[in-house]
Amino acid sequence: MSDELVQLERGDDGVAVVTLANGKVNALSTQLLGRLRAVAEELIDDPPGAVIVTGGPRLFAAGAEITQFAEDPDPGSFRIGSPERVGELGGAFLTALNAVAAIPRPTIAAVSGFALGGGCELALACDFRIASERAKFGQPEILLGIIPGGGGTQRLARLVGPARAKDLIFSGRQVSAAEALGMGLVDRVVDPDELDGAARSWAAELAAGASRAMAIAKRVIDEGLDGDLDSGLRLEQAAFVEVFATSDATVGVKSFIESGPGKAVFDQ
Numbered sequence: 001m002s003d004e005l006v007q008l009e010r011g012d013d014g015v016a017v018v019t020l021a022n023g024k025v026n027a028l029s030t031q032l033l034g035r036l037r038a039v040a041e042e043l044i045d046d047p048p049g050a051v052i053v054t055g056g057p058r059l060f061a062a063g064a065e066i067t068q069f070a071e072d073p074d075p076g077s078f079r080i081g082s083p084e085r086v087g088e089l090g091g092a093f094l095t096a097l098n099a100v101a102a103i104p105r106p107t108i109a110a111v112s113g114f115a116l117g118g119g120c121e122l123a124l125a126c127d128f129r130i131a132s133e134r135a136k137f138g139q140p141e142i143l144l145g146i147i148p149g150g151g152g153t154q155r156l157a158r159l160v161g162p163a164r165a166k167d168l169i170f171s172g173r174q175v176s177a178a179e180a181l182g183m184g185l186v187d188r189v190v191d192p193d194e195l196d197g198a199a200r201s202w203a204a205e206l207a208a209g210a211s212r213a214m215a216i217a218k219r220v221i222d223e224g225l226d227g228d229l230d231s232g233l234r235l236e237q238a239a240f241v242e243v244f245a246t247s248d249a250t251v252g253v254k255s256f257i258e259s260g261p262g263k264a265v266f267d268q
Helices: 030-046 083-103 118-124 140-144 154-158 162-173 177-182 192-208 213-223 230-242 247-259
Strands: 006-010 017-022 049-056 070-072 107-111 112-118 126-132 136-138 175-176 188-190
Touching: 006 030, 017 030, 017 192, 049 083, 049 192, 107 118, 107 136, 107 188, 107 192, 112 118, 118 136, 126 162, 126 177, 126 192, 140 162, 140 175, 154 162, 175 177, 177 188, 188 192, 213 230
Parallel strands: 017 049, 049 107, 107 126, 112 136, 126 188
Antiparallel strands: 006 017, 136 175
16 A cells, blocks of 8 residues: 555455545545545546445544635634635535545445544445444534535435434534434444454455446436436336346356356356
């Protein structure tokens, strides 16, 4: 691994690990977001079997680099950034996190410690979230007099429902891993010492599966959320035909006929 702000390591088990590495709190600066976007685009162009996104053993990410939203961050002469400046920073979040969401393989956020603001939004851009018992989640932007700008008002509401999303966003409060699990923000909670191994085991299991079929299923689920039920069902039918042209379908159907269900070994 390198000393870059976002590190990428590909394993022999088909799992790629993306690690944030920006000091003590993994502040999501424009530089880090630019690197994250580049790493995500690399994984889009050359996808592994599955992806883990992590901030390391101490925390996931404590949020945006707030000083970058100020024209002059000195308290004595403070000036908020211009609309153009704020738009540039918001755009960096949008493009980076959209790129993570577009990785055509299962993605798992492994959250140790704080995932706040933009850190929580990065976790939301992944397909799944596994958390240490010590993890904390929140969208504290309202405490600064602003709102989430990296997908919090949209991905969070779609995941946990509008009322719970409004509770977190309006209050700015932090929730424990246990509460996050109860509201559906987190999928699994494990002992802190087991987080890395549990995330890796889950990702490796997914990586060994029908990755081409998963990519199509992921696309259809995500795109289907943008329209009505009838449009989604039509999207599904087109994808159902599409998937039968993949090697996954050939391997899986042939294995079922020969050996019954659950015996297929898919090409990676």
